Amino acid sequence: MKPVDILILSNGPGEITTWVRPVIKSLRELLGDDRSLVRISVMLSPCPHGTGQEAAIARRYPEVDRVQSSENFFSFLLWGKTADNWDWREQGVVLFLGGDQFYPLILGKRLGYRTVIYAEWEARWYRWVDHFGIMNQSVSDPIPQPYQAKLTVVGDLMADVAPTNLDFQALSTAPVIGILPGSKPGKLTQGVPLCLAIAEHIYEHKPQTRFLLPVAPTIDLSTLARFADPQENPFVMKLGGVSAKLIIPPDDSNKYPYLETAKGLQIDLITQFPAHDYLRQCCLALTTVGANTAELGALGLPMMVLLPTQQLDAMRTWDGIPGVLANLPIIGSNLAKLINARIVKQGRLFAWPNIWAKEEIVPELVGELEADKIGQLVLNWLEHPVQLNQIRDRLLQVRGKAGAANKIAIIVQQQLNFRGNY
Incomplete structure (x- = not known):
């Protein structure tokens, strides 16, 4: 076997954690851990949802040999120069796992590598890309027949997350509730105080309830705590x-760090990432919009998706032109309010499981949300575990088939073989 390079292109925090992570594990299992033969590099492109910590997360993966952060992406795309002057082996594959599907086309031509794209919703540039791993058959329907051989249904990368397998009837008496308020200031400003107020309402009526909050790797505990401090965050008083x-x-206490309210409510802060083992202990979750809804859906974990509009300019993470306009200096705040107000009125679906199913499997609560009312909805769920089971089953029905990471690794191997690399 000749030495080869696998260049993975990705962008946001969701893609790095839920797409890149399982694929690189499968690549190493299939192609081996000899770095002199197979070298894996991760290159990040700019993302409107990026936190700036994606490169640090990727560097923690032992399967990866090299990582370049997003701020250096365009210099390589345009001029072929990486920040650390990477060398490139004669043969390899560019594997797309997030970003713009045009990028692997350019870089594949530049490096003389085969190109593979994981296409969740749409397969673009099919005339020139060598192969696609697609989430389901619907992605291939618009593609002309002469190019159909380039597409292989691999399933949903999110489905490789093992689902929860809880007895909801038992948990209704001693429930564990997950809280996922987001990772960016715009979401945390509202999400933390709102979830605290909801949790305290539940705690007052069902004090045996345990709460846990998986902390995003892009935020430290002291920063998170500031969003629960009315001196630092005025929305604490506006949201409960x-x-x-x-x-x-x-x-030596073997206890987790936690947030504690004046009434004695404790919310355990889970710093292990990803926190799937902890989320599997939960019977439901309170969450904001984002990739976390896809993860919770893959786990089959019932959720309530919270979109408070008390601060309409907080949501500035939309894709495309709306996201660009909402983040403009000076006028961005007012534009964000207008954009968000219009989007809210459209009645569109925001949670990924709902988007996949084209219906509201899990409730999306939009508007000037009141913590007591949401807390009562949660208590009603806890009193009716049959409903939680039904939601779990529906979530597992809409997720794609498991095994996508292994199938993508096989496609990469086939493309490496294409030119007689082995």
């Missing part, structure tokens, strides 16, 4: 008036 302090237990 429940503040909390960060408590760091002694190292």
